[in-house]
Amino acid sequence: MTVPDPRFSLNQWTTRHWPIPDLVSGCVARGVRGVGLWREPVAEYGLARTAKLMGDEGLTVTSLCRGGFFQEKDAIAENRRAIEEAAELGTPVLVLVSGGLPEGSRDIDAARARVAECLAELAPYAGSHNVQLAIEPLHPMYASDRCVVSTLGQALDLAAPHPPEQVGVVIDTYHLWWDTAAYDDIARAGAEDRLAVFQVADWVTPLPEGVLTGRGMLGDGCVELRRFREAVEATGYTGPIEVEIFNEELWAMPGPDALTLTLDRFAEHVV
Template structure:
């Protein structure tokens, strides 16, 4: 099962893209979750060529969404095109928070639904699957009005499963008492697009976004969640996606080795 391991690029945020790909290839890691910003910096066509030559595949591209921003639909169409050129089967969507000055949470979620209605057929034409990512409720106001897997599945429901799926991210969903039932539903509806793992540690840092813990350092039942998505029929890549200042300060090869070690210990069956 170690062949399912994928290194999400943001886990080694400051490791240059060519080094990420070379480091993964050297460690016999064949999957990497890419982010649009470093890909744009290195060059979209150059990145696609780099991956092909190294024998490393893009397991996802992050991110689209943020549908409350001006020009969001045009930017998301570009993101779909970028994913297609990179060979990434999944474009991760973070919905965006409330518009400035608004308290209309239902209206913001309606806006996400309207955007998906526009984007899903477009993504389908490119062979890219949109993956709605629910984020922990503490991010609801400014980053993501989709806070539970159930909400993500309701938003996905009007669209073909090959066009719109969901992300199961252990950091964001571990707390939800309905998470396991919704993982089962996602499997039955063929909506499981990508599985991402990180741990939850407390106290959270002042910069909450960088509060994800290294696998095994927190309170998340990582193996149980992995077993749940497997039981629901998901057999795709498992991305290690950790936003953590201490990891970012380490050399990339050290972080990759550490993630592989913890992945074996805490995600795979013991």
């Protein structure tokens, strides 16, 4: 069993049903040092308890998913709580998924303007907690119901008014692989010092109903994962590479097996 690449981080949603203590011991057993966490399972296990467990076991929380969903009522209050949780977990990055259109609305420009407004309100609060808000552009197929930020260029434009230590971007291969501007925008993200976290997943078809759980295991699809990794590296980025795969088959596997498969594919297709 080889030691994993030190940049490898297991996003918790890749092994969605693996309870936190098992995930932690499983990662430690395999020499994995980074984990991306989600607010819901952290809340369930307990925020302070999770933070303590990570610290005790020497695991780094590479990011927390997620803030955003700005079309919802109380979004600002909810995002402040998410920032506080990120700070308590000691992670430098809170991933933001902007949210889609408000119920019944067709005004995508207004929804996008709302994202900019919420960022302006939240960025200083994040900064004061040493947390960077990381805007994640999601694939355009999620534009109506999950995320009106659809390209990396758009995410960088939204980040532009704010200091990089307060607002950055997520680069996720699953969402960006199709974009003709992806590699130029990765270089731009580097030049503007916005690259908060790099995530990988593969693109496979046919997409399942609802298109949420159709992400592919690394190497199963058509994404040039290594090319993306090299482009991200070329900007000077030395941070974590999180594997975040939403996939029913993967979720049905025992956690240790899913982690082994993920590590093997990461070594074969990413680094």
